[in-house]
Amino acid sequence: MSVRIGLIGAGWVTRHHLDAWRALSGRATVVAIADPSAEAREERAAQYAIPKTYADAADMLAAESLDAVDIASPRELHAAHVRLAAAAGLAILCQKPLARSFAEAEALVDEIGDRVPFMVHENWRFRPHYRLISRWLDEAGVGRPLQAQMSVLTSGLVPDARGELQALKRQPMLAGLKQMLVKEILIHHIDTLRFLFGDLSLRSAAVGRLSDAVIGDDHALLSMTTADGAPVILQGNLHARGYPGEVFDWLEIFCEHGRILLDRDRLTLQGKRSETVSLDLAANYAASYRDTIACFLDGLAAGRILENRPADNLGTLRIVDEAYRWRRPA
Structure with a gap:
Protein backbone atom coordinates (compact mmCIF):
# COMPACT_ATOMS: atom_id res chain seq x y z
CA MET A 1 0.00 0.00 0.00
CA SER A 2 1.32 3.45 -0.94
CA VAL A 3 2.26 5.70 2.00
CA ARG A 4 0.21 8.92 1.97
CA ILE A 5 2.44 11.98 2.44
CA GLY A 6 1.60 15.55 3.36
CA LEU A 7 4.31 18.07 2.42
CA ILE A 8 4.73 21.11 4.67
CA GLY A 9 6.45 23.89 2.74
CA ALA A 10 6.65 24.90 -0.92
CA GLY A 11 9.98 26.72 -1.04
CA TRP A 12 13.17 26.19 -3.03
CA VAL A 13 14.18 22.82 -1.59
CA THR A 14 10.75 21.22 -2.07
CA ARG A 15 11.40 20.80 -5.78
CA HIS A 16 14.12 18.30 -4.91
CA HIS A 17 11.94 16.59 -2.30
CA LEU A 18 9.10 16.24 -4.80
CA ASP A 19 11.37 14.94 -7.54
CA ALA A 20 12.46 12.25 -5.08
CA TRP A 21 8.91 11.37 -4.02
CA ARG A 22 7.97 11.11 -7.69
CA ALA A 23 10.90 8.74 -8.28
CA LEU A 24 9.50 6.57 -5.47
CA SER A 25 5.90 6.81 -6.63
CA GLY A 26 5.37 3.08 -6.33
CA ARG A 27 5.96 3.30 -2.59
CA ALA A 28 4.51 6.68 -1.56
CA THR A 29 2.33 9.51 -2.85
CA VAL A 30 2.29 13.18 -1.89
CA VAL A 31 -1.44 13.80 -1.56
CA ALA A 32 -1.39 17.33 -0.10
CA ILE A 33 0.85 20.36 0.35
CA ALA A 34 0.64 23.26 2.80
CA ASP A 35 2.31 26.66 2.54
CA PRO A 36 1.16 30.20 3.45
CA SER A 37 2.07 31.40 -0.04
CA ALA A 38 -0.81 30.64 -2.41
CA GLU A 39 1.46 31.20 -5.40
CA ALA A 40 4.13 28.80 -4.13
CA ARG A 41 1.82 25.99 -3.06
CA GLU A 42 -0.32 26.16 -6.19
CA GLU A 43 2.76 26.17 -8.40
CA ARG A 44 4.14 23.05 -6.72
CA ALA A 45 0.73 21.37 -6.82
CA ALA A 46 0.45 22.02 -10.55
CA GLN A 47 4.00 20.86 -11.25
CA TYR A 48 3.65 17.59 -9.35
CA ALA A 49 -0.09 16.83 -9.64
CA ILE A 50 -0.71 17.20 -5.90
CA PRO A 51 -4.50 17.08 -5.47
CA LYS A 52 -4.98 19.17 -2.31
CA THR A 53 -3.42 22.45 -1.17
CA TYR A 54 -3.67 24.29 2.14
CA ALA A 55 -2.52 27.61 3.51
CA ASP A 56 -2.02 26.13 6.99
CA ALA A 57 -0.31 22.87 7.94
CA ALA A 58 -2.71 22.28 10.83
CA ASP A 59 -5.65 22.45 8.45
CA MET A 60 -3.99 19.93 6.16
CA LEU A 61 -3.37 17.49 9.01
CA ALA A 62 -6.95 17.86 10.22
CA ALA A 63 -8.54 17.37 6.82
CA GLU A 64 -6.35 14.68 5.24
CA SER A 65 -5.87 11.02 6.04
CA LEU A 66 -2.06 10.94 6.09
CA ASP A 67 0.55 8.38 7.08
CA ALA A 68 3.51 10.76 7.29
CA VAL A 69 4.62 14.34 6.79
CA ASP A 70 7.66 15.72 5.00
CA ILE A 71 8.58 18.98 6.74
CA ALA A 72 10.42 21.36 4.40
CA SER A 73 9.23 24.67 5.81
CA PRO A 74 11.63 27.50 6.83
CA ARG A 75 13.97 26.27 9.54
CA GLU A 76 12.52 28.53 12.24
CA LEU A 77 9.23 26.62 11.85
CA HIS A 78 10.62 23.08 11.95
CA ALA A 79 10.13 22.47 15.67
CA ALA A 80 6.53 23.71 15.65
CA HIS A 81 5.69 21.56 12.65
CA VAL A 82 7.34 18.50 14.21
CA ARG A 83 5.20 18.97 17.33
CA LEU A 84 2.09 19.41 15.20
CA ALA A 85 2.74 16.18 13.29
CA ALA A 86 3.67 14.23 16.41
CA ALA A 87 0.43 15.32 18.10
CA ALA A 88 -1.43 13.89 15.10
CA GLY A 89 0.44 10.59 15.45
CA LEU A 90 2.14 10.87 12.06
CA ALA A 91 5.56 9.63 11.01
CA ILE A 92 7.92 12.59 10.47
CA LEU A 93 10.68 13.37 7.99
CA CYS A 94 12.08 16.82 8.86
CA GLN A 95 14.49 18.84 6.74
CA LYS A 96 17.66 19.85 8.55
CA PRO A 97 18.22 21.64 10.89
CA LEU A 98 15.72 20.31 13.40
CA ALA A 99 15.36 23.65 15.18
CA ARG A 100 16.75 27.17 15.49
CA SER A 101 19.35 26.16 18.08
CA PHE A 102 20.97 23.09 19.56
CA ALA A 103 19.16 23.63 22.86
CA GLU A 104 15.78 23.81 21.13
CA ALA A 105 16.56 20.71 19.07
CA GLU A 106 17.70 18.78 22.12
CA ALA A 107 14.47 19.65 23.95
CA LEU A 108 12.44 18.68 20.87
CA VAL A 109 14.12 15.29 20.55
CA ASP A 110 13.56 14.60 24.23
CA GLU A 111 9.91 15.66 23.96
CA ILE A 112 9.06 13.56 20.90
CA GLY A 113 11.08 10.54 21.98
CA ASP A 114 9.75 7.36 20.36
CA ARG A 115 6.13 8.49 20.11
CA VAL A 116 6.25 8.45 16.31
CA PRO A 117 8.81 7.40 13.66
CA PHE A 118 11.02 10.47 13.26
CA MET A 119 13.93 11.00 10.85
CA VAL A 120 16.02 14.03 9.90
CA HIS A 121 16.22 14.78 6.18
CA GLU A 122 20.01 15.21 5.99
CA ASN A 123 20.76 14.09 2.46
CA TRP A 124 24.44 14.90 1.83
CA SER A 288 20.81 11.86 -2.42
CA TYR A 289 17.25 13.15 -2.01
CA ARG A 290 15.76 9.97 -3.41
CA ASP A 291 17.86 7.70 -1.22
CA THR A 292 17.21 9.74 1.92
CA ILE A 293 13.47 9.39 1.38
CA ALA A 294 13.86 5.72 0.46
CA CYS A 295 15.67 5.21 3.78
CA PHE A 296 12.72 6.84 5.56
CA LEU A 297 10.27 4.53 3.80
CA ASP A 298 12.49 1.53 4.55
CA GLY A 299 12.43 2.54 8.21
CA LEU A 300 8.65 2.79 8.25
CA ALA A 301 8.43 -0.68 6.73
CA ALA A 302 10.95 -2.06 9.24
CA GLY A 303 9.27 -0.43 12.22
CA ARG A 304 12.38 1.57 13.16
CA ILE A 305 14.28 4.54 11.71
CA LEU A 306 17.44 3.17 10.11
CA GLU A 307 19.60 6.30 9.78
CA ASN A 308 19.55 10.03 10.59
CA ARG A 309 17.76 9.46 13.86
CA PRO A 310 17.18 12.79 15.62
CA ALA A 311 19.18 11.79 18.71
CA ASP A 312 22.19 11.04 16.50
CA ASN A 313 21.71 14.20 14.45
CA LEU A 314 22.17 16.21 17.65
CA GLY A 315 25.87 15.41 17.31
Whole structure:
Protein backbone atom coordinates (compact mmCIF):
# COMPACT_ATOMS: atom_id res chain seq x y z
CA MET A 1 0.00 0.00 0.00
CA SER A 2 1.32 3.45 -0.94
CA VAL A 3 2.26 5.70 2.00
CA ARG A 4 0.21 8.92 1.97
CA ILE A 5 2.44 11.98 2.44
CA GLY A 6 1.60 15.55 3.36
CA LEU A 7 4.31 18.07 2.42
CA ILE A 8 4.73 21.11 4.67
CA GLY A 9 6.45 23.89 2.74
CA ALA A 10 6.65 24.90 -0.92
CA GLY A 11 9.98 26.72 -1.04
CA TRP A 12 13.17 26.19 -3.03
CA VAL A 13 14.18 22.82 -1.59
CA THR A 14 10.75 21.22 -2.07
CA ARG A 15 11.40 20.80 -5.78
CA HIS A 16 14.12 18.30 -4.91
CA HIS A 17 11.94 16.59 -2.30
CA LEU A 18 9.10 16.24 -4.80
CA ASP A 19 11.37 14.94 -7.54
CA ALA A 20 12.46 12.25 -5.08
CA TRP A 21 8.91 11.37 -4.02
CA ARG A 22 7.97 11.11 -7.69
CA ALA A 23 10.90 8.74 -8.28
CA LEU A 24 9.50 6.57 -5.47
CA SER A 25 5.90 6.81 -6.63
CA GLY A 26 5.37 3.08 -6.33
CA ARG A 27 5.96 3.30 -2.59
CA ALA A 28 4.51 6.68 -1.56
CA THR A 29 2.33 9.51 -2.85
CA VAL A 30 2.29 13.18 -1.89
CA VAL A 31 -1.44 13.80 -1.56
CA ALA A 32 -1.39 17.33 -0.10
CA ILE A 33 0.85 20.36 0.35
CA ALA A 34 0.64 23.26 2.80
CA ASP A 35 2.31 26.66 2.54
CA PRO A 36 1.16 30.20 3.45
CA SER A 37 2.07 31.40 -0.04
CA ALA A 38 -0.81 30.64 -2.41
CA GLU A 39 1.46 31.20 -5.40
CA ALA A 40 4.13 28.80 -4.13
CA ARG A 41 1.82 25.99 -3.06
CA GLU A 42 -0.32 26.16 -6.19
CA GLU A 43 2.76 26.17 -8.40
CA ARG A 44 4.14 23.05 -6.72
CA ALA A 45 0.73 21.37 -6.82
CA ALA A 46 0.45 22.02 -10.55
CA GLN A 47 4.00 20.86 -11.25
CA TYR A 48 3.65 17.59 -9.35
CA ALA A 49 -0.09 16.83 -9.64
CA ILE A 50 -0.71 17.20 -5.90
CA PRO A 51 -4.50 17.08 -5.47
CA LYS A 52 -4.98 19.17 -2.31
CA THR A 53 -3.42 22.45 -1.17
CA TYR A 54 -3.67 24.29 2.14
CA ALA A 55 -2.52 27.61 3.51
CA ASP A 56 -2.02 26.13 6.99
CA ALA A 57 -0.31 22.87 7.94
CA ALA A 58 -2.71 22.28 10.83
CA ASP A 59 -5.65 22.45 8.45
CA MET A 60 -3.99 19.93 6.16
CA LEU A 61 -3.37 17.49 9.01
CA ALA A 62 -6.95 17.86 10.22
CA ALA A 63 -8.54 17.37 6.82
CA GLU A 64 -6.35 14.68 5.24
CA SER A 65 -5.87 11.02 6.04
CA LEU A 66 -2.06 10.94 6.09
CA ASP A 67 0.55 8.38 7.08
CA ALA A 68 3.51 10.76 7.29
CA VAL A 69 4.62 14.34 6.79
CA ASP A 70 7.66 15.72 5.00
CA ILE A 71 8.58 18.98 6.74
CA ALA A 72 10.42 21.36 4.40
CA SER A 73 9.23 24.67 5.81
CA PRO A 74 11.63 27.50 6.83
CA ARG A 75 13.97 26.27 9.54
CA GLU A 76 12.52 28.53 12.24
CA LEU A 77 9.23 26.62 11.85
CA HIS A 78 10.62 23.08 11.95
CA ALA A 79 10.13 22.47 15.67
CA ALA A 80 6.53 23.71 15.65
CA HIS A 81 5.69 21.56 12.65
CA VAL A 82 7.34 18.50 14.21
CA ARG A 83 5.20 18.97 17.33
CA LEU A 84 2.09 19.41 15.20
CA ALA A 85 2.74 16.18 13.29
CA ALA A 86 3.67 14.23 16.41
CA ALA A 87 0.43 15.32 18.10
CA ALA A 88 -1.43 13.89 15.10
CA GLY A 89 0.44 10.59 15.45
CA LEU A 90 2.14 10.87 12.06
CA ALA A 91 5.56 9.63 11.01
CA ILE A 92 7.92 12.59 10.47
CA LEU A 93 10.68 13.37 7.99
CA CYS A 94 12.08 16.82 8.86
CA GLN A 95 14.49 18.84 6.74
CA LYS A 96 17.66 19.85 8.55
CA PRO A 97 18.22 21.64 10.89
CA LEU A 98 15.72 20.31 13.40
CA ALA A 99 15.36 23.65 15.18
CA ARG A 100 16.75 27.17 15.49
CA SER A 101 19.35 26.16 18.08
CA PHE A 102 20.97 23.09 19.56
CA ALA A 103 19.16 23.63 22.86
CA GLU A 104 15.78 23.81 21.13
CA ALA A 105 16.56 20.71 19.07
CA GLU A 106 17.70 18.78 22.12
CA ALA A 107 14.47 19.65 23.95
CA LEU A 108 12.44 18.68 20.87
CA VAL A 109 14.12 15.29 20.55
CA ASP A 110 13.56 14.60 24.23
CA GLU A 111 9.91 15.66 23.96
CA ILE A 112 9.06 13.56 20.90
CA GLY A 113 11.08 10.54 21.98
CA ASP A 114 9.75 7.36 20.36
CA ARG A 115 6.13 8.49 20.11
CA VAL A 116 6.25 8.45 16.31
CA PRO A 117 8.81 7.40 13.66
CA PHE A 118 11.02 10.47 13.26
CA MET A 119 13.93 11.00 10.85
CA VAL A 120 16.02 14.03 9.90
CA HIS A 121 16.22 14.78 6.18
CA GLU A 122 20.01 15.21 5.99
CA ASN A 123 20.76 14.09 2.46
CA TRP A 124 24.44 14.90 1.83
CA ARG A 125 25.67 11.63 3.35
CA PHE A 126 23.39 9.80 0.92
CA ARG A 127 25.26 11.04 -2.14
CA PRO A 128 26.47 7.85 -3.85
CA HIS A 129 30.12 8.90 -3.81
CA TYR A 130 30.08 9.34 -0.01
CA ARG A 131 28.47 5.91 0.36
CA LEU A 132 31.32 4.55 -1.81
CA ILE A 133 33.95 6.31 0.33
CA SER A 134 32.38 4.71 3.40
CA ARG A 135 32.62 1.27 1.78
CA TRP A 136 36.25 1.88 0.83
CA LEU A 137 37.07 2.84 4.42
CA ASP A 138 35.44 -0.38 5.61
CA GLU A 139 36.45 -2.83 2.90
CA ALA A 140 39.39 -1.61 0.77
CA GLY A 141 42.14 -2.39 3.29
CA VAL A 142 43.24 1.23 3.74
CA GLY A 143 43.27 0.89 7.51
CA ARG A 144 42.41 3.46 10.14
CA PRO A 145 41.91 7.09 9.01
CA LEU A 146 44.80 9.20 10.28
CA GLN A 147 43.84 12.65 9.00
CA ALA A 148 41.21 14.25 6.80
CA GLN A 149 40.62 17.66 5.31
CA MET A 150 37.57 18.88 3.47
CA SER A 151 37.07 22.12 1.54
CA VAL A 152 33.96 23.84 0.20
CA LEU A 153 35.32 26.84 -1.72
CA THR A 154 33.32 28.92 -4.17
CA SER A 155 33.22 32.45 -5.58
CA GLY A 156 29.45 32.46 -5.24
CA LEU A 157 29.48 35.77 -3.36
CA VAL A 158 31.96 37.42 -5.74
CA PRO A 159 30.25 39.29 -8.61
CA ASP A 160 30.65 37.40 -11.88
CA ALA A 161 31.12 38.95 -15.34
CA ARG A 162 27.45 40.03 -15.34
CA GLY A 163 27.66 41.43 -11.82
CA GLU A 164 25.58 38.56 -10.42
CA LEU A 165 26.22 36.64 -7.22
CA GLN A 166 25.76 32.99 -8.15
CA ALA A 167 25.17 31.85 -4.57
CA LEU A 168 22.24 34.24 -4.13
CA LYS A 169 20.90 33.68 -7.62
CA ARG A 170 20.56 30.00 -6.75
CA GLN A 171 19.32 30.47 -3.16
CA PRO A 172 18.18 34.07 -2.51
CA MET A 173 17.18 33.26 1.07
CA LEU A 174 20.86 32.91 2.03
CA ALA A 175 21.19 36.70 2.08
CA GLY A 176 18.91 37.09 5.08
CA LEU A 177 20.21 34.29 7.32
CA LYS A 178 22.07 35.50 10.41
CA GLN A 179 23.66 32.07 10.69
CA MET A 180 24.34 31.16 7.11
CA LEU A 181 27.40 29.22 5.95
CA VAL A 182 27.88 26.85 8.87
CA LYS A 183 24.21 26.30 9.69
CA GLU A 184 22.80 26.18 6.17
CA ILE A 185 25.63 24.69 4.08
CA LEU A 186 28.52 23.26 6.10
CA ILE A 187 26.05 21.47 8.36
CA HIS A 188 25.82 18.95 5.49
CA HIS A 189 29.57 18.43 5.45
CA ILE A 190 29.84 18.14 9.22
CA ASP A 191 27.18 15.45 9.13
CA THR A 192 28.91 13.67 6.24
CA LEU A 193 32.22 13.68 8.12
CA ARG A 194 30.44 12.21 11.15
CA PHE A 195 28.95 9.55 8.87
CA LEU A 196 32.43 8.64 7.60
CA PHE A 197 34.44 8.90 10.83
CA GLY A 198 31.98 8.62 13.73
CA ASP A 199 31.55 11.15 16.50
CA LEU A 200 33.66 14.29 16.16
CA SER A 201 34.73 16.88 18.73
CA LEU A 202 35.24 20.53 17.79
CA ARG A 203 38.60 21.83 19.03
CA SER A 204 38.56 25.32 17.51
CA ALA A 205 36.84 27.35 14.81
CA ALA A 206 37.06 30.62 12.92
CA VAL A 207 33.75 31.96 11.60
CA GLY A 208 33.20 35.34 9.97
CA ARG A 209 31.76 37.44 7.14
CA LEU A 210 33.51 38.97 4.12
CA SER A 211 30.62 39.93 1.82
CA ASP A 212 28.23 42.85 2.36
CA ALA A 213 25.65 40.96 0.28
CA VAL A 214 24.79 38.71 3.24
CA ILE A 215 24.19 39.37 6.93
CA GLY A 216 25.49 36.02 8.14
CA ASP A 217 28.78 34.13 8.06
CA ASP A 218 30.26 33.33 4.67
CA HIS A 219 33.60 31.79 5.62
CA ALA A 220 34.63 29.34 8.30
CA LEU A 221 37.29 26.87 9.35
CA LEU A 222 36.53 24.10 11.84
CA SER A 223 39.21 21.97 13.50
CA MET A 224 37.83 18.68 14.81
CA THR A 225 39.09 15.33 16.04
CA THR A 226 37.73 11.81 15.84
CA ALA A 227 37.15 9.67 18.93
CA ASP A 228 40.72 8.31 18.64
CA GLY A 229 42.27 11.72 18.06
CA ALA A 230 42.68 11.88 14.28
CA PRO A 231 42.47 15.51 13.06
CA VAL A 232 39.62 16.46 10.71
CA ILE A 233 39.63 19.93 9.16
CA LEU A 234 36.65 21.51 7.38
CA GLN A 235 36.91 24.87 5.64
CA GLY A 236 34.32 26.76 3.65
CA ASN A 237 34.33 30.11 1.88
CA LEU A 238 31.67 31.57 -0.44
CA HIS A 239 33.92 34.54 -1.23
CA ALA A 240 36.87 32.55 -2.60
CA ARG A 241 38.11 34.39 -5.67
CA GLY A 242 39.38 32.15 -8.45
CA TYR A 243 37.04 29.30 -7.60
CA PRO A 244 33.85 28.41 -9.52
CA GLY A 245 30.57 30.06 -8.63
CA GLU A 246 29.04 26.65 -7.92
CA VAL A 247 29.70 24.61 -4.79
CA PHE A 248 31.98 21.59 -5.19
CA ASP A 249 33.33 19.31 -2.46
CA TRP A 250 36.99 18.42 -2.02
CA LEU A 251 37.97 15.75 0.50
CA GLU A 252 41.29 14.05 1.21
CA ILE A 253 41.65 11.18 3.69
CA PHE A 254 45.02 9.78 4.72
CA CYS A 255 44.80 6.29 6.18
CA GLU A 256 47.30 3.78 7.57
CA HIS A 257 47.62 1.97 4.26
CA GLY A 258 46.19 4.29 1.65
CA ARG A 259 44.60 7.54 0.60
CA ILE A 260 41.17 8.57 -0.68
CA LEU A 261 40.70 11.78 -2.68
CA LEU A 262 37.45 13.41 -3.81
CA ASP A 263 38.20 16.24 -6.22
CA ARG A 264 34.96 17.63 -7.62
CA ASP A 265 33.74 14.93 -10.03
CA ARG A 266 36.63 12.52 -9.60
CA LEU A 267 37.05 10.01 -6.76
CA THR A 268 40.34 8.14 -6.30
CA LEU A 269 41.41 5.27 -4.06
CA GLN A 270 45.13 4.59 -3.54
CA GLY A 271 46.37 1.68 -1.44
CA LYS A 272 46.48 -2.10 -1.69
CA ARG A 273 44.33 -1.60 -4.74
CA SER A 274 43.77 1.52 -6.82
CA GLU A 275 40.58 2.78 -8.38
CA THR A 276 39.39 6.00 -9.98
CA VAL A 277 35.70 6.78 -10.46
CA SER A 278 34.23 9.60 -12.56
CA LEU A 279 31.15 11.07 -10.91
CA ASP A 280 27.93 12.44 -12.36
CA LEU A 281 27.42 15.10 -9.70
CA ALA A 282 23.99 16.18 -10.92
CA ALA A 283 22.74 12.60 -10.86
CA ASN A 284 24.29 12.03 -7.44
CA TYR A 285 22.64 15.18 -6.10
CA ALA A 286 19.21 13.94 -7.18
CA ALA A 287 20.01 10.47 -5.87
CA SER A 288 20.81 11.86 -2.42
CA TYR A 289 17.25 13.15 -2.01
CA ARG A 290 15.76 9.97 -3.41
CA ASP A 291 17.86 7.70 -1.22
CA THR A 292 17.21 9.74 1.92
CA ILE A 293 13.47 9.39 1.38
CA ALA A 294 13.86 5.72 0.46
CA CYS A 295 15.67 5.21 3.78
CA PHE A 296 12.72 6.84 5.56
CA LEU A 297 10.27 4.53 3.80
CA ASP A 298 12.49 1.53 4.55
CA GLY A 299 12.43 2.54 8.21
CA LEU A 300 8.65 2.79 8.25
CA ALA A 301 8.43 -0.68 6.73
CA ALA A 302 10.95 -2.06 9.24
CA GLY A 303 9.27 -0.43 12.22
CA ARG A 304 12.38 1.57 13.16
CA ILE A 305 14.28 4.54 11.71
CA LEU A 306 17.44 3.17 10.11
CA GLU A 307 19.60 6.30 9.78
CA ASN A 308 19.55 10.03 10.59
CA ARG A 309 17.76 9.46 13.86
CA PRO A 310 17.18 12.79 15.62
CA ALA A 311 19.18 11.79 18.71
CA ASP A 312 22.19 11.04 16.50
CA ASN A 313 21.71 14.20 14.45
CA LEU A 314 22.17 16.21 17.65
CA GLY A 315 25.87 15.41 17.31
CA THR A 316 25.95 17.45 14.10
CA LEU A 317 23.92 20.30 15.59
CA ARG A 318 26.19 20.44 18.63
CA ILE A 319 29.21 21.12 16.43
CA VAL A 320 27.28 23.80 14.49
CA ASP A 321 26.27 25.47 17.75
CA GLU A 322 29.80 25.33 19.16
CA ALA A 323 31.29 26.76 15.96
CA TYR A 324 29.25 29.94 16.31
CA ARG A 325 30.75 30.57 19.73
CA TRP A 326 34.00 31.27 17.86
CA ARG A 327 32.35 33.75 15.49
CA ARG A 328 34.13 37.04 15.04
CA PRO A 329 32.03 40.23 15.29
CA ALA A 330 31.11 41.63 11.86
